[in-house]
Amino acid sequence: MVHLAVPGPPLCLCPLCSAPPPQGTAAALAVDGTDGPWRLHRAREAGHTGRLCGLDPDGAALDRASGRGGIEWVLGRAEEAVWEGEFGLAVMASNVFQVFVTDDELRASLAAIRHALSDGGRFVFGTRNPQARAWEQWNPANHVDVTDHMDRALRVSHFVESVVGDVVTFTGTTATRAGEPLRIDRTSLRFLDAGRICAFLGDSASRTRRATGTGRVGR
Numbered sequence: 001m002v003h004l005a006v007p008g009p010p011l012c013l014c015p016l017c018s019a020p021p022p023q024g025t026a027a028a029l030a031v032d033g034t035d036g037p038w039r040l041h042r043a044r045e046a047g048h049t050g051r052l053c054g055l056d057p058d059g060a061a062l063d064r065a066s067g068r069g070g071i072e073w074v075l076g077r078a079e080e081a082v083w084e085g086e087f088g089l090a091v092m093a094s095n096v097f098q099v100f101v102t103d104d105e106l107r108a109s110l111a112a113i114r115h116a117l118s119d120g121g122r123f124v125f126g127t128r129n130p131q132a133r134a135w136e137q138w139n140p141a142n143h144v145d146v147t148d149h150m151d152r153a154l155r156v157s158h159f160v161e162s163v164v165g166d167v168v169t170f171t172g173t174t175a176t177r178a179g180e181p182l183r184i185d186r187t188s189l190r191f192l193d194a195g196r197i198c199a200f201l202g203d204s205a206s207r208t209r210r211a212t213g214t215g216r217v218g219r
């Protein structure tokens with residue numbers, strides 16, 4: 001999820017921020033079709049009257065989100081975004097930062113987000129702290145029992161296949177409570193420390209500045 005921001009008083013779409021949004025001045029983009037929709041919806045309910053936009057490559061997630069009116073939904077990846085200076089705030093929360101596994105993918109995504117921001121725009125994001133080593137808890141013994149939207153009793157568990165450098169590859173299994181697998185998803189997530197994140201952010205900012213007047217760089 002990327003949420004984009006506005007110049008002027010801070011606009012935060014996150015539930016942790018209780019500041020009322022400025023009226024009619026903001027355009028915001030959310031990259032994340034899972035948690036982004038309710039954040040955008042919440043911003044609208046809180047009185048935000050400007051443009052609100054959500055971006056995610058997961059069509060099913062966007063289909064679920066599109067029932068919420070007054071918000072623009074765009075199917076696509078962050079690195080494919082072609083907005084130019086249209087948003088005052090970009091927010092990328094809820095573990096999305098971890099999905100950019102390669103340097104090129106991360107650089108291109110950050111450059112696209114930077115390019116989508118207006119002058120003085122802000123990029124707000126969350127990322128997981130690698131020092132917490134969360135993946136060490138991702139094993140079948142720590143399964144979670146859930147009930148889905150069709151009222152089915154399910155069990156969700158994880159299994160780490162490998163940890164190579166800062167990239168963790170794991171499976172997520174959705175099963176019946178009796179243990180019959182219904183769906184298995186395999187994913188890699190990257191856990192960067194603060195120093196490396198700052199380096200990537202600085203790189204994307206300078207790449208975008210160099211692009212001014214000469215066409216877009218880093219896409």
Ligand SMILES: C[S@@+](CC[C@H](N)C(=O)[O-])C[C@H]1O[C@@H](n2cnc3c(N)ncnc32)[C@H](O)[C@@H]1O
Nearest residue numbers: 001032033034035057058077078094095096099
């Ligand atoms: C790890 S999930 C986060 C799900 C949920 N927010 C959570 O915290 O469990 C990552 C989200 O980012 C989206 N995503 C994956 N690749 C992306 C990309 N290249 N650009 C933007 N969003 C991406 C996925 O479709 C998904 O909605």
